[in-house]
Amino acid sequence: MIRSVLNRLRLHRPSLRRLNPLVRRLGRFSWGLLCAALLAGLWQTAAAAQAPAQVRVAQLMPAAGLTVHSQPQAGNADPTVLADLSYQSLSDYQALPAGRYTLTVASSGQTLLRATYGIGASDRYTLALFGLVPESPQPNSRTAMARLKGILGGVDAHAVNGYLPQMTLLRDRVSSQSQAPQVRLMHLAPGVVPLAMSLEGDSKSLVAKTLAYPNASEALPAEGATRLAIALPGQPTPLVTQPLDLKAQTLTTVFVAGGPAGSQPLAVVLAQPTP
Amino acid sequence: MGQTKQGQLGFAATWALAAGGMVGGGIYTALGVVVAVAVQWSWLSFIIAGIVALTSAYSYAFLANRFEQGGGAFEFLREIHRKGVAGSLSWMLIVGYVLTMSVYAYAFGHYVAFALGAGPWVTRGLAIAIMALLIGLNLMGTGKTSSVEIVIVAGNLIILIGLGVLGLLRWDPVQLVAGVEPRPIWGAGIGAASIFMSYEGFQLLAYEYDEIKRPKQILKPALLSAVLFVILVYAAVSVGATMLAGALTVVDQKQVALSVAAEVVAGRLGVLVMTVAAGFATAAAINSTLFSTAKLSRRVADDGELPRWFKHRNSQDVPDRAVIFLGALAALLAVIGSLSTLVEAASLVFLFTFGTVNWIATQYLPRHRWIPWTGVAIAAAIALVLMLRLAILAPLTLALLAGFAALAMVGRPMILKRLKAND
Numbered sequence: 001m002i003r004s005v006l007n008r009l010r011l012h013r014p015s016l017r018r019l020n021p022l023v024r025r026l027g028r029f030s031w032g033l034l035c036a037a038l039l040a041g042l043w044q045t046a047a048a049a050q051a052p053a054q055v056r057v058a059q060l061m062p063a064a065g066l067t068v069h070s071q072p073q074a075g076n077a078d079p080t081v082l083a084d085l086s087y088q089s090l091s092d093y094q095a096l097p098a099g100r101y102t103l104t105v106a107s108s109g110q111t112l113l114r115a116t117y118g119i120g121a122s123d124r125y126t127l128a129l130f131g132l133v134p135e136s137p138q139p140n141s142r143t144a145m146a147r148l149k150g151i152l153g154g155v156d157a158h159a160v161n162g163y164l165p166q167m168t169l170l171r172d173r174v175s176s177q178s179q180a181p182q183v184r185l186m187h188l189a190p191g192v193v194p195l196a197m198s199l200e201g202d203s204k205s206l207v208a209k210t211l212a213y214p215n216a217s218e219a220l221p222a223e224g225a226t227r228l229a230i231a232l233p234g235q236p237t238p239l240v241t242q243p244l245d246l247k248a249q250t251l252t253t254v255f256v257a258g259g260p261a262g263s264q265p266l267a268v269v270l271a272q273p274t275p
Numbered sequence: 276m277g278q279t280k281q282g283q284l285g286f287a288a289t290w291a292l293a294a295g296g297m298v299g300g301g302i303y304t305a306l307g308v309v310v311a312v313a314v315q316w317s318w319l320s321f322i323i324a325g326i327v328a329l330t331s332a333y334s335y336a337f338l339a340n341r342f343e344q345g346g347g348a349f350e351f352l353r354e355i356h357r358k359g360v361a362g363s364l365s366w367m368l369i370v371g372y373v374l375t376m377s378v379y380a381y382a383f384g385h386y387v388a389f390a391l392g393a394g395p396w397v398t399r400g401l402a403i404a405i406m407a408l409l410i411g412l413n414l415m416g417t418g419k420t421s422s423v424e425i426v427i428v429a430g431n432l433i434i435l436i437g438l439g440v441l442g443l444l445r446w447d448p449v450q451l452v453a454g455v456e457p458r459p460i461w462g463a464g465i466g467a468a469s470i471f472m473s474y475e476g477f478q479l480l481a482y483e484y485d486e487i488k489r490p491k492q493i494l495k496p497a498l499l500s501a502v503l504f505v506i507l508v509y510a511a512v513s514v515g516a517t518m519l520a521g522a523l524t525v526v527d528q529k530q531v532a533l534s535v536a537a538e539v540v541a542g543r544l545g546v547l548v549m550t551v552a553a554g555f556a557t558a559a560a561i562n563s564t565l566f567s568t569a570k571l572s573r574r575v576a577d578d579g580e581l582p583r584w585f586k587h588r589n590s591q592d593v594p595d596r597a598v599i600f601l602g603a604l605a606a607l608l609a610v611i612g613s614l615s616t617l618v619e620a621a622s623l624v625f626l627f628t629f630g631t632v633n634w635i636a637t638q639y640l641p642r643h644r645w646i647p648w649t650g651v652a653i654a655a656a657i658a659l660v661l662m663l664r665l666a667i668l669a670p671l672t673l674a675l676l677a678g679f680a681a682l683a684m685v686g687r688p689m690i691l692k693r694l695k696a697n698d
Contacts, residue, residue, distance in 0.1 A: 050447075098449050100457070120453025120521040145667075152465060152664040154312040155455045155526050156615065169454050171523045175535045177546060178392030218527070221394050 051122040054093035054172075057083035058271055060130045060188045060257040061165055062264050063107050068127065073100040073116065082127075088257055088269050093124065105129055105167060111139040112165040124172035126253060126271050130188040130214060131165035132260075141165070158215050163190035163260070166214065172273065174251045180223035181246035184253045185209055186216040191260020196233045199225035199244070219251055228254060230266065242268040284487045286497055288425060289480065292563075293501035295428030296476025297328075299560030302435060302512055303553045304382045305470035307529020308618050309513065310522055313466030314458040315451040317517065318510040320466030321473075323653065325506030328474035330650030331629040332502045334636035335481050336495035341639060345484030346574060348632050353578070355635060359688070362580035364631060365571065366683035370676075371624030372568040373601055375472060377608035378617045379557040379564070380406050384609065385530035386553035390546050399610045406606035409562050413569065413598045416591030427559045434552040435512050438533065441540050442515025451514070454523025468661035469615070471622035471629075473509065476560065477502055478629075482567045530614055565602055572597040580687075582694050616672050623661050623676060630654035 057068050065086050071079040082103070083091035098121035105113040112133065119125065134141065142150070146159035159166075174182055185197045194212040198205045201224035209217045210233050225246060229238035246252055250273040258266040284292070306317070313320045335347065342354045348368060352361035384402030391397065477498055480487075487493055516536035517525050525532045533553065537545035573594040576585035589595040608617060633650035640647065665673035682690075 098447075098453075100449065100452065115456055117456055118449050118452030118454065118522065120450050120523075121447065123453060123521060125454060148667055152660075153668050154314065154458060154462060154465070155523070156311040157668065169523065171454050171521070171527060175524070175528060175538055176392065177390055177543070178394075180392075 050098060052095040052097045053119045053121060054124045055082065055096050055119065056093045056126050056271075057085060057091045058126055058128045058253075058255055058269060059083070059085035059087055059089050059091075060128060060255050060269060061107075061112075061133060062087055062257075062259050063133045065107070066112075066129060067106050068129070069104045069106070070096060071102045071104070072097075073102060079104065088267055090126075090269060090271055093274065098122075103127065103167070105165070107133055107137070110137050112137050113167050114139055115167065117169050126170045126172055127167055128170060128186065128188065128255065129165070129167050130190065130257070131161065132163045132190050133165060137165070160190075160213060163213075168214075170216070170253060172251060172253070172271070174219040176219070176221075176249070178221060179248050180221045181225070181248055182219040182251045183207075183222040183225065183228075183244075183246065184217055184219050184251060185211060186253060186255050187211040187213050188255050189213060189258035189264075189266060191263075192256075192258055192266065194233060195239075195256060196231045196235075197254070197256070198229045198231070198238075200227045200229055201225045205229075222246055222252075228268065230256060230268070240266050240268060242270070244270075247273070284483065284493075286493050289487055289493055289497040290501050291425045291428045292483070293332075293477040293480050293498050294432065294505055295424050295556075295559065296479045296563060297474055297502070297505045298428065298431055298435065298508065299379070299476055299556045299563070301470075301473025301476065302509055303386065303533055303557060304378050304530075304614060304618060305473040305509075306513060306516060307525050307532040308615050309466040309470045310517060310532075311526045311529065311615075312458075312469050313462040314455055314522055315448075316458060316460055316463035317451075317466055317513040319460070319463035320470065321509040321513055322506060323463060323467035323657070324471045324474055325502065325509070327467075327471065327626070327629060327650050327653045327657070328477065329499065329502050329506070330633055330646050330653075332477055332498040333495070334633045334640075334647045334650065335478055336498050337636055337640060338632065339481055339484050339494060340491050343484075343490075345482050346571070347478055347481035348628050348635075349571065349575060351632060351635050355638070358578075358580075360631075362575070362578075362687060362691075363680075363683040364628065365575040365580055366687060367624055367680060368628055369568060369572060369575075369601070370679060371475070371621055371628065372564050372571075373605045374608065374617055374621035374624065375475060376406070376561050376564050376568075376602070376605035377612060378472065378614070378621060379561045380605060380609035381612065381614060381617065382530070383554060383557040383561070386534055386550050386557070389531040389534050390550040402609040403606050405558055405561065406602050406609070409558065409565055410598055410602035412562065413565055413602075414589060414591070414593055414595055416593055424559050424563065427555045431552050431556045432508065434548060435508055435533075438519075438537060438540065438549070439508065439511035439515035442518040442536065443511065445518055447518050450518040450521050453521035455526065464657060465660055465664060468626070468657035468664065469619050469622060471626050471657065471661075472618050474502070474505070475621070475625040475629075476564075477505075478632075479563055479567045482570055561605075565598060565605075568601055569594045569597040572601065579691065579695075582691070616669050619661060619665060619669070620672050620676055623658060623665070626654050626658040626661065630658065 068082040069079040070082040141164045143162045146161035149157040149159040196210045198208040228242040230240045231238045253271040255269040309317045338351045344350045349365045380402040383405045384398040388398040519539040520536040534549045537549035572585045575581045587596045633647035636647035
């Protein structure tokens, strides 16, 4: 087989003959690069350590207070309180060893949400809780469309779910070769129309995104951004503005919270990276 | 059915071109899409889609040898006197190839821009630039350079296998669900439907039938072993890369999932290696797809199933208008489309095409008909799932595809008739 490949490389067309030295040089360079990467990879693999993950909770569900319990699926450990939070607040990071956990969200003793998540070693996550608590809540209430989207769409599916309670886990580190700070925008104000969000610096818009509930943007490069402006699409006057103090090579998540038809004013909750 | 002329491609070259056609762009873009849907069962998604690819490879090889004819599904349908269906399918197939090229250009732009730390405008610019470059090279008559492709395929496979092995050495099953909810096993079927496009490349070889040395001896074993090998590579890479980067990261950064995994392994060097691999692989995949699609367009136009406009050739005997039109369309889609939508739309077109080829094989195979029937059954099942998924999550994409399918089946004869009358 190798001989046959080499025979093929004895090129026939004149144009290919000209290409041959270039291909050979490129091949040698690529092999060198590959060997170096494989050696580095083996070294890294051997050195990899299983540090615990860090998990925090953002409470964006207009409710008196929510309690989040975590229970590892392996072993017989009892559930522990991950966070006990009021509306629009953000907990500190809690260390959790890597594994599968059942996360339970309850309000006034009634379970609203229960789901199993994998928590990867050495990673950092924010668990965002959003939606509106119904008068008589049932655990994991879902509309038919939300169920269908969940089945067919998997992790990427974002359903309005009739503004019923939902939770989503966000990774707080995004790989980037850029030095610029990054911002992830997330519209979590149930019943509020799509919002135009703009990262501004020196009085001009640097990046703009229009998001509908309950969608998040990708991590946006935010070099020079000093202010966030949130407006109705097509409207020049912002509804809310928020000063930003961003650090290089970090990811800040901006949650826009609020309630329908002015029941709760729009508010911004910043989930900033911590050392 | 004439005697084919003696070609130059031996077993190894045929195998490498088939494997390269698949690996060229597929895994670089498909991983994040499939992990989002199937999570810890992504490897099984690749195996399910791979079974359809395997039965299709069997059918393609059988039909190509039977009819002694290059040209793939279009020629097979013509040979069985389904000229109208052949015309309709050729239109759909050309759209499928354009979507595929747009996915490769999208991937090229994202991988290179990620390594440079550049923003979305640079990403778009790179996608347009690679398409422009390859349109230019094709117009100059460079065409498909098998030897260059073989070098790229070899490097590519080594890098991908290396990444998969390093990930497997770090065996950590929690990473397969890190940051996401685990999915039930049936998620694998939905995943298979979403990323079927990543196997389409082997059938570009059907257009090179005349170039293969002793095709009756070589084509079937080369295609089958290449597809089998690629299934194993995809399954290993899906597990290995996800174990390195974590499921949520692979989904969040699906455009550059393999670079992110490589970064975990070897930092900036890993990103550099993966960028070189992805850059060359996607560029080679665009080149061979553009070359074959232009060739198919000319052939279809010769047969009166596309406007005569597509028949035009430049001084290098290249169907220049087809190359420019199809390449420009792919560049436009790469700039305006989203990854999942492009991948899934292309997957649907190829599921339909492969299902058709398997069906033709069931009519002519003297024995082992269960092989193409298996392909027909699985392709039909996952195509239905994919249509349902698109109807719920991307209804506009499905409507556009359905509209184009209707145009290809119903409107095409009227359009061609009118064009002929105007001539």
